[in-house]
Amino acid sequence: xxxxxxxxxxxxxxxxxxxxxxxxxxxxxxxxxxxxxxxxxxxxxxxxxxxxxxxxxxxxxxxxxxxxxxxxxxxxxxxxxxxxxxxxxxxxxxxxxxxxxxxxxxxxxxxxxxxxxxxxxxxxxxxxxxxxxxxxxxxxxxxxxxxxxxxxxxxxxxxxxxxxxxxxxxxxxxxxxxxxxxxxxxxxxxxxxxxxxxxxx
Amino acid sequence: xxxxxxxxxxxxxxxxxxxxxxxxxxxxxxxxxxxxxxxxxxxxxxxxxxxxxxxxxxxxxxxxxxxxxxxxxxxxxxxxxxxxxxxxxxxxxxxxxxxxxxxxxxxxxxxxxxxxxxxxxxxxxxxxxxxxxxxxxxxxxxxxxxxxxxxxxxxxxxxxxxxxxxxxxxxxxxxxxxxxxxxxxxxxxxxxxxxxxxxxxxxxxxxxxxxxx
Numbered sequence: 001x002x003x004x005x006x007x008x009x010x011x012x013x014x015x016x017x018x019x020x021x022x023x024x025x026x027x028x029x030x031x032x033x034x035x036x037x038x039x040x041x042x043x044x045x046x047x048x049x050x051x052x053x054x055x056x057x058x059x060x061x062x063x064x065x066x067x068x069x070x071x072x073x074x075x076x077x078x079x080x081x082x083x084x085x086x087x088x089x090x091x092x093x094x095x096x097x098x099x100x101x102x103x104x105x106x107x108x109x110x111x112x113x114x115x116x117x118x119x120x121x122x123x124x125x126x127x128x129x130x131x132x133x134x135x136x137x138x139x140x141x142x143x144x145x146x147x148x149x150x151x152x153x154x155x156x157x158x159x160x161x162x163x164x165x166x167x168x169x170x171x172x173x174x175x176x177x178x179x180x181x182x183x184x185x186x187x188x189x190x191x192x193x194x195x196x197x198x199x200x201x
Numbered sequence: 202x203x204x205x206x207x208x209x210x211x212x213x214x215x216x217x218x219x220x221x222x223x224x225x226x227x228x229x230x231x232x233x234x235x236x237x238x239x240x241x242x243x244x245x246x247x248x249x250x251x252x253x254x255x256x257x258x259x260x261x262x263x264x265x266x267x268x269x270x271x272x273x274x275x276x277x278x279x280x281x282x283x284x285x286x287x288x289x290x291x292x293x294x295x296x297x298x299x300x301x302x303x304x305x306x307x308x309x310x311x312x313x314x315x316x317x318x319x320x321x322x323x324x325x326x327x328x329x330x331x332x333x334x335x336x337x338x339x340x341x342x343x344x345x346x347x348x349x350x351x352x353x354x355x356x357x358x359x360x361x362x363x364x365x366x367x368x369x370x371x372x373x374x375x376x377x378x379x380x381x382x383x384x385x386x387x388x389x390x391x392x393x394x395x396x397x398x399x400x401x402x403x404x405x406x407x408x409x410x411x412x413x414x
Contacts, residue, residue, distance in 0.1 A: 002267045011267055015274050019281040026285050033292035041295070104303065129303060136302070 038126055043110060046124040046141075047083060047095055050112035054093050054121060056085035067197055069190075080190060082198050085112075091199050092116050096187040097126065102179035104129035107138065109183040113154060113191060120158075123149045123184060128176075135176025145170045145177065154188045207332045214336030220313050221344045222400050224337075227313040230304050231345060232392040239361040241349025243297045245342025247290065247305060249335065251282045252314050256334035259322040266323075275318045276309070283309045296365040313341060344399075352395055356386035 001007055044061055051060060060083045069078040085093035095112040107128045112121035123146060130136045137143050148168060152158065159165025160181050162174075169177035191198060205213075218224055221231045230248070234240040255278050259266075266274050287305045290298040298305065308314065317337055322330040353360055357380065358373030373382060385391045 003269070008267045008270045011265065012270050012273055012277075015277045019277050022281060023284055023288075026288050030288040030292035034288075034295075037292070037295050129306075132302065 042124065042126050043083070043095075043097075046110060046122065047085075047112065050095065050121040051085045051093055054085065054114055055087050056093055057088075058084070058086040060085050060095070065197075067194055080194070083112075084198075093121060094191065094198055095121075096190060096198075098183045098186040098190070099127075100179040100182035100186060102128060102130050103135050103173075103175045104131065107135075107176065107179045107183060109180060109187070111149075111184050111187040113187075118153055118155045120149050120152050120154050120184075123180075125180070130173070130176045134170070134173040137170055137173065138176055138180050143170070144168070145180075149184070154191075157188055158185050205329075207328060210329045210332040211336035214333065214338070214340035215343065216340070218337065219340040219344055220337055221341065221348075221396070222403050224313065224316070226316055227311050227341060228396075230307065230311060231348065231396065232389060234301055234304050235345055235349040235352055235392060236356070236387045237300075237353040237361045238346060238350045239297065239364055240300055241345035241347075242342055243294075243301055244304060245338070245345045247286050247301075248308055248311060248313065248341055249338025250286055251279065251308055252317060252338040252341075253331060253334040254282045255279045255314060256317055256322040256330040257327055259318050260325060260327045260330035263323055271323060272315075272319070275315060275323075279314055279318065280309050294365060297363075300364075313337065348392070348395055348399065352386045352391055355383050356381060356391065358382040 039061060047060055063086070064081055064083045067080045067082060069080050072078050081097040083095040083097075084091050085095070093112060093114050093116075095110055097108065097110050099106045099108040101107070105128075107130065108126040110124045110126050112123070113119075114121050124141065125139045125146070128136060128139050130138060138145065140146065145168065152166065157165075158167060158181060160167045160169050160177060162169065165181075167177075167181055169181075214220070216223075220227050227248070230244050234244040255275070258278050259275060262274070262278075283306060286308070287298075290301075290305060317334060321333045325333070350360060354372060358375050359371045360369060362368040362370070375382060381387065386395070
């Protein structure tokens with residue numbers, strides 16, 4: 001029986017199915033912990049840096065909202081996390097958490113926008129699986145690639161120099177730089193498309 | 202070969218078949234993560250967990266796994282445990298997880314694990330497989346921790362035990378603003394040199410023992 005094709009398919013299929021269920025369970029357990037750690041350790045300090053000088057005075061971590069963006073190719077619901085920065089009652093800055101597919105997996109980026117001047121306040125890599133020493137440099141806030149974004153106007157969209165924009169890529173890490181720029185570009189597009197929901201209560 | 206006892210299956214991993222030196226397997230993580238004591242033991246413990254779990258499960262499922270598709274089944278089992286470790290570390294030891302980075306998911310392709318599954322767990326019972334996994338895993342952890350300690354101590358003059366809880370020691374004080382004592386040791390070439398030195402010392406000890414016997 002162990003040499004029959006149907007038996008091999010059954011065993012391998014069962015192994016895959018059980019593994020899938022087990023991993024979904026573990027992911028369900030660890031996701032909230034990872035999310036709260038990311039908020040506390042990465043999002044909060046970055047937003048303090050980006051929103052602080054812009055005179056934002058609300059609790060933007062607590063005031064975050066999640067918008068549904070529709071389903072991706074695999075049928076998973078895509079969500080957009082928006083952090084609203086308010087001066088008094090008016091929303092003057094927002095930060096969007098978007099992702100694009102990089103060299104080793106999803107590259108998740110937080111982009112903060114100054115809505116009054118139409119400029120980017122700053123960008124921060126929240127999660128990446130890029131190559132050490134090359135694409136992983138996107139995780140380093142002191143990297144010129146990361147620092148060049150602040151102050152750039154986002155109204156005409158953002159693009160790498162090789163695509164006619166004004167962003168310098170990290171040399172040797174074109175795929176990661178492109179993914180990073182794509183994630184920021186997604187944030188810019190969504191800011192336009194979903195403006196009513198982002199600005200509303 | 203005479204039948205080994207459980208204790209022998211366990212202790213063989215600590216010297217006789219200690220992975221990076223005797224089996225000369227798992228060299229990629231050995232060289233990459235041993236920049237500090239913390240990286241060394243962290244990688245070792247993560248690998249040990251995967252090794253013990255996959256060995257036990259493979260030994261348990263041995264009668265029902267069809268021989269022709271055994272390797273894909275082993276890979277599914279190993280990969281599942283690796284992803285579990287990756288998620289749990291990311292949630293509960295984020296600093297360690299960030300410093301080990303991509304080398305945690307790469308445990309899947311660590312030849313020690315598939316090697317033990319194929320060479321041992323697929324031919325032995327559950328208890329010997331658990332003992333084998335634990336022994337080889339602890340041997341790997343020990344080797345990585347020793348290598349990491351030497352490199353970190355010589356390279357930076359300090360030892361990090363667990364950075365998340367600020368557990369660490371500064372053994373050799375450095376002047377203000379200086380980060381490294383001997384930077385070569387924490388760079389990749391230092392890992393090769395140190396690995397070679399440790400292998401040499403082990404061979405000297407083994408030869409002496411053989412002569413004495």
